[in-house]
Amino acid sequence: MSVRVGLMGFGRIGRNVFRAVYGREDIEIVAINEIADIHAMEYLLRFDSLRGRFEQPIRILDDALYAGGKQIQVLHHREPGEIPWYEHGVDVVVEATGKYRARHELQKHLDQGADRVILSTPPTDDIDHLHIRGVTADVIDRSNRIISCGSSTANATALMVKVLDDAFGIEEGSFTSVHAYTADQSLTDVPSPGDLRRSRAAMQNIVPQTTWTDEAIEQLFPHLAGRFKGMKLNVPVPGVSCTDLTVQMKKPVEASVINEVFRSAADSVHAPYLAFTDQPIVSSDISDHPASCVFDSLATLVTDGVLLKVLGWYEQGGGISHRIVELVAQLGPKSPVGGERKNS
Structure with a gap:
């Protein structure tokens, strides 16, 4: 039935x-x-x-x-x-x-x-x-x-937090969603009640916005309550967004190890909603991708062993x-x- x-x-x-x-x-x-x-x-x-x-x-x-x-x-x-x-x-x-x-x-x-x-x-x-x-x-x-x-952003961000927290442990973190423009933005400068930045033309500006995703992360990972914040930047790009996630790890890590953990997770426990790439992709390459998050291994950065930055792509409204x-x-x-x- x-x-x-x-x-x-x-x-x-x-x-x-x-x-x-x-x-x-x-x-x-x-x-x-x-x-x-x-x-x-x-x-x-x-x-x-x-x-x-x-x-x-x-x-x-x-x-x-x-x-x-x-x-x-x-x-x-x-x-x-x-x-x-x-x-x-x-x-x-x-x-x-x-x-x-x-x-x-x-x-x-x-x-x-x-x-x-x-x-x-x-x-x-x-x-x-x-x-x-x-x-x-x-x-x-x-x-x-x-x-x-x-939301699409919450799905992508939470997946990356989940993989990192399970494998290494996260002390605290923040993220920026570099976000495709949305249908409720205007093509020209027009008043937007309650949000002056949102009144600016979507195709001519990078527009800082608040996001619900940090609240979702704190709900899903209670030990990060008060220790995880985020924002989004709406940019003049259609359809595809990415999460730029920065976290402080509980123990030292290396970029190569981080990438292998994500590769393994994408091939097993988190397939098909997590995908992995080692190719030099850009936003248009993610169009119509069914995954909630495509982990970009070429963007992984580690500072002083414990400060980690990773990048995950997602199609706005696609994977979700x-x-x-x-x-x-x-x-x-x-x-x-x-x-x-x-x-x-």
């Missing part, structure tokens, strides 16, 4: 999830909720400036999209509580609007018939579970019904979309908490 998925939002993450699900027999997208016009949805799925063309046949008729021999109902509600997921037999809702949601908002998806909700952004308050593949436990308790996959799909498959088609699935 396949898992029936409802997509809330059909922007960058939603379309990436659609592409990752297409052709799978264990997951079926049965409904998409998106306020945009259905013709615009089909067009942006078919022609993607970053991913290229979606070559599989897709058509629209009335309020439905047809792909892979299936009808996918398209809805146009604005808020979670307005969407009747029970009418479509939805098991898992992927909340992919890019909005930062609180628990009481996400609960409305469950009230409308979904068994689980997966959030593609950081939560704004306490939810049931933060799930980072390779960092948190693989087994998810059935009582966890509202789950966040964090694959992690969402993997989580959907893991959760399965029904939950004892939510009861039997209601088929339309």
Whole structure:
């Protein structure tokens, strides 16, 4: 029995999830909720400036999209509580609007018939579970019904921290995410409420921003609470970002040893969400890469034996979309908490 998925939002993450699900027999997208016009949805799925063309046949008729021999109902509600997921037999809702949601908002998806909700952004308050593949436990308790996959930056950064902390131990650290520009930035200088820097033109500036990822690291690695901070720099580059991570190690290390540990981890315990490269890559080489983090071994630096700098690349919205799909498959088609699935 396949898992029936409802997509809330059909922007960058939603379309990436659609592409990752297409052709799978264990997951079926049965409904998409998106306020945009259905013709615009089909067009942006078919022609993607970053991913290229979606070559599989897709058509629209009335309020439905047809792909892979299936009808996918398209809805146009604005808020979670307005969407009747029970009418479509939805098991898992992927909340992919890019909005930062609180628990009481996400609960409305469950009230409308979904068994689980997966959030593609950081939560704004306490939810049931933060799930980072390779960092948190693989087994998810059935009582966890509202789950966040964090962010692309959190997935990449946490993976590198996990490998280093397990192998050598970390005393403290900081990071800078050199981050691709985002959809909520403007191409020209326009006022941005509450954030003057964000009011500047995305394609003409390096824009310093705050990040939630350091909070996630402190949550995932309690011994680093108060000892790990970070920021991001939004730069005029599309699609691909990198984490520049600096940590003080508990014991002396060498660059060659660090690289071999990451190579081994990428080939075994952290495959396929961690990848390794010893090639002189640049950002465009990571486009469409499914890993959460591509460790760049040529960038590893060690100072005085204990001060370490490493670099990890990731596609913004790419790797995390694959992690969402993997989580959907893991959760399965029904939950004892939510009861039997209601088929339309």
